[in-house]
Amino acid sequence: MLIDDDHDIRESLRLILDSVGDVAVVADVDCGERGVAVARQLRVDVAVVDLRMPDMDGVETTRLLRLLPEPPAVLVLTAFSTDDSVLDALAAGASGFLLKNFRPEELPAAVRDIAAGRGALAPSVAATVIREAVRPLAMPTPDRSGPDDLSDLTERERDLARAVGHGMSNARIATHLGISAASAKTYVSRLLEKLGLQNRTQLAIAAHRAGLLS
Numbered sequence: 391m392l393i394d395d396d397h398d399i400r401e402s403l404r405l406i407l408d409s410v411g412d413v414a415v416v417a418d419v420d421c422g423e424r425g426v427a428v429a430r431q432l433r434v435d436v437a438v439v440d441l442r443m444p445d446m447d448g449v450e451t452t453r454l455l456r457l458l459p460e461p462p463a464v465l466v467l468t469a470f471s472t473d474d475s476v477l478d479a480l481a482a483g484a485s486g487f488l489l490k491n492f493r494p495e496e497l498p499a500a501v502r503d504i505a506a507g508r509g510a511l512a513p514s515v516a517a518t519v520i521r522e523a524v525r526p527l528a529m530p531t532p533d534r535s536g537p538d539d540l541s542d543l544t545e546r547e548r549d550l551a552r553a554v555g556h557g558m559s560n561a562r563i564a565t566h567l568g569i570s571a572a573s574a575k576t577y578v579s580r581l582l583e584k585l586g587l588q589n590r591t592q593l594a595i596a597a598h599r600a601g602l603l604s
Contacts, residue, residue: 391415391417391418391419391428391429391434391437391438391462392404393420393422393425393439393440394440394443394467396440397420399440400418403438403497404418406498407497412498412502413501416433417432421444421446422439422443422446422448422450422454423445423446425437425439425451426454426455429455429458430458434462435463436462436463436464436465436501436505437463437464438465438497438501439451439455439464439466439484440467441466441467441476441479441487442469442475447475448466448468449478449479449482450482452464452466452479452482452484453482455483456483463485463507464479464504465486465487465488465501465504466484466487467488467489468487468490469490470489480591480592483589484591485507485508485509485510485589485590486510486511486512487512489512492512496512500512508559508590511591540596540600540602543581546567546577547577547581547584548602549567550563550567550577550578551581551593551596551600552597553566555593555594555597555602556603557594560574560575560578563578578590578593581593
């Protein structure tokens with residue numbers, strides 16, 4: 391499903407996605423409120439959501455979509471890599487985001503990754519996300535309790551978080567840790583549940599904040 395207040399952008403997104411054989415656009419709407427209503431009625435695997443919309447912005451739209459009984463994964467579109475709301479959208483449950491000047495082939499690839507439970511951070515903005523995510527480390531933090539405190543993890547779980555933080559796929563994690571790809575997927579899911587995180591992107595940020603990648 392496409393959620394964007396700009397009709398021309400929605401048409402462009404639809405043309406790109408309709409040009410590939412394994413993605414079907416089941417709905418496109420012009421506001422977050424209508425998008426949430428449609429997602430309650432349709433089986434939507436992925437919602438592509440504009441970050442900046444009037445009335446209900448992409449952050450609130452993402453939050454409400456993720457609260458649905460059968461929530462779609464959310465891919466956020468933004469015009470600026472330095473948008474302050476990007477991290478808010480990820481915290482609300484978005485699995486990743488793309489800049490609106492993406493190359494045509496990047497959108498279907500991101501949708502596939504999101505649908506498969508993987509994160510999708512545009513390379514041109516990943517550095518910005520990580521930099522903003524770790525900025526609090528420069529400030530005194532006497533109490534680091536919460537999902538960014540990874541001190542209770544086992545050494546294997548820390549290795550797993552480190553691998554996700556480096557952007558490894560399940561196949562690469564399997565090779566790195568000497569396990570099967572299916573086991574890698576299961577272990578990542580269990581780690582996300584243990585930390586109370588919703589997706590690999592949030593785990594990658596937590597790994598950076600915890601200093602596992604330094």
